[in-house]
Amino acid sequence: MRGKEEINFHLSSGRFLAGAAKGRWRLIDVSWPIVFIEVGACDGRRFTLRFECTGYPDVAPTATLWDFTSGQQLTAARWPRGGRVSNVFNPGWKSGTALYLPCDRESILGHSNWLSEHPWLIWNPSRGLLQYIEAVCEILQSQELVHEVA
Numbered sequence: 001m002r003g004k005e006e007i008n009f010h011l012s013s014g015r016f017l018a019g020a021a022k023g024r025w026r027l028i029d030v031s032w033p034i035v036f037i038e039v040g041a042c043d044g045r046r047f048t049l050r051f052e053c054t055g056y057p058d059v060a061p062t063a064t065l066w067d068f069t070s071g072q073q074l075t076a077a078r079w080p081r082g083g084r085v086s087n088v089f090n091p092g093w094k095s096g097t098a099l100y101l102p103c104d105r106e107s108i109l110g111h112s113n114w115l116s117e118h119p120w121l122i123w124n125p126s127r128g129l130l131q132y133i134e135a136v137c138e139i140l141q142s143q144e145l146v147h148e149v150a
Contacts, residue, residue, distance in 0.1 A: 003057065007057075007128070011129065016133075019137070022063060025037055049065065049099075051063045051129065057128050060105035062105045068142055080145055085146070102121035122147055
């Protein structure tokens, strides 16, 4: 049960709670080993991440964008896009089952160059899920995000 205890510890940390209080993200649900976190974009949209956390924290999680209402992966047409946003949120990468980030357990495979190119984004168990959430939040706050018009 170490993983669930660790995730609860990370999700109750001051840093996580501060980001939630600022509206940057919020915890939706923990149905171990699945964790749902909503993250805000600079244009006001909110995106739900479905983290699969088997082996946490020693093993990095993997995440996809999720439609919590329908209980399935968010349709590709609704994924955020623009510049490096499209690189990270690429529904064509592994059929959208993983975000293209060094802290994702599926995406780091085959990318040994990331160890030297993006060392701050390599999974660090002591930083926990917040490391991944902060990386996603930073991308969604980017000026490269294509704003959706209602």
